[in-house]
Amino acid sequence: xxxxxxxxxxxxxxxxxxIRKLLKIILESNNYEVVQAAxxxxxxxxxxxxxxxxxxxxxxxPDKSGHEILKELREWYNKPIIILSVQDxxxxxxxxxxxxxxxxxxxxxxxxELLARIRSAIRSSQNINxxxxxxxxxxxxxxxxxxxxxxxxxxxxxxxxxxxLLALFAKNEEKVLTHQFILKEVWGIGYQTETxxxxxxxxxxxxxxxxxxxxxxxxxxxxxxxYRFS
Numbered sequence: 614x615x616x617x618x619x620x621x622x623x624x625x626x627x628x629x630x631x632i633r634k635l636l637k638i639i640l641e642s643n644n645y646e647v648v649q650a651a652x653x654x655x656x657x658x659x660x661x662x663x664x665x666x667x668x669x670x671x672x673x674x675p676d677k678s679g680h681e682i683l684k685e686l687r688e689w690y691n692k693p694i695i696i697l698s699v700q701d702x703x704x705x706x707x708x709x710x711x712x713x714x715x716x717x718x719x720x721x722x723x724x725x726e727l728l729a730r731i732r733s734a735i736r737s738s739q740n741i742n743x744x745x746x747x748x749x750x751x752x753x754x755x756x757x758x759x760x761x762x763x764x765x766x767x768x769x770x771x772x773x774x775x776x777x778l779l780a781l782f783a784k785n786e787e788k789v790l791t792h793q794f795i796l797k798e799v800w801g802i803g804y805q806t807e808t809x810x811x812x813x814x815x816x817x818x819x820x821x822x823x824x825x826x827x828x829x830x831x832x833x834x835x836x837x838x839x840y841r842f843s
Contacts, residue, residue: 620646621735622663626656626682627671627697632720636669639724645731653677657685667693667735670714672705680708687713693734697722703837710791710838717789717838733787748783750831750842753822755783762822769821774799778814779822782832782842791839815840 623645625636630651637647648665650656653674660668668686672679679696686694693715698706706717715734718727748755754763760776762769771779777799782790793805800810819826833841 620644621666622646622648623731624648624650624656624660624665624668626650626653626668626674626679628652628673628675629671632671632697639727640731643728651675653679653682656682660686660690664690665692666738667695667731669695669697671697672702672709673699680705680712683709683712683714693738695730695734706838707791707793710789711794715788737787748786750783750786753783753831755780764822771818771821775814775818775821779818782840786842789835789839789841795839 623640625633625640625647627633627636627649628651633649633651637649640647648659648663650659653676656668656670656674668690670679670683670686674682683694683696694713696706696709696714696717698709698717698719702719706719709717715738716730718730746756746758748757752765754766756762757780760780762771762776762779778795781795781798792808792811796804796807796811800807804810815832816826819829819832822831823829831843833843835841
């Protein structure tokens with residue numbers, strides 16, 4: 614008897630038949646198993662019956678908005694949810710990320726980028742370790758207990774706020790964090806509109822951890838949305 618390796622199951626919730634067909638072809642040809650739903654309620658039912666490894670969720674659905682579906686899913690589903698959004702719809706993207714989306718990709722999407730985002734989201738989900746006290750990100754090593762940061766094995770000094778911001782990024786590696794979320798987590802709920810605070814501190818962090826602060830590798834800007842830590 615030949616043993617068959619389990620393929621990662623991905624649920625597509627999108628009302629456009631052409632998009633579902635395209636995604637199914639792309640994913641199945643890259644060794645994923647695919648389940649589809651054309652509406653929000655159908656998607657919720659399929660997610661509950663056979664919880665997938667990842668969900669691709671369209672914002673514009675015929676019966677319920679993608680935001681509502683996302684909120685309902687996040688009451689129990691803790692694996693990655695990637696939002697599919699039309700180009701330049703920043704407010705939808707920001708709202709979805711704040712509610713609990715893992716990432717987003719805009720339509721029309723490039724196949725390579727879509728697959729890379731999916732692989733990254735699944736890998737991060739599988740590697741979560743709540744007891745992890747040392748986070749290694751390339752040339753950076755962040756010790757959450759000692760509150761120290763090393764770059765290429767040399768200690769880098771940070772202010773308390775700079776450290777808190779870097780630690781937040783590192784704990785959410787490869788996840789897009791919105792401006793509002795970062796401001797709330799680091800400065801408090803009253804600072805959610807103070808985006809200039811964030812720009813200043815991100816610039817300071819980049820000077821300390823990036824080889825080239827003008828072309829950052831670790832703290833990447835997601836235009837109009839927030840930042841992604843790689």
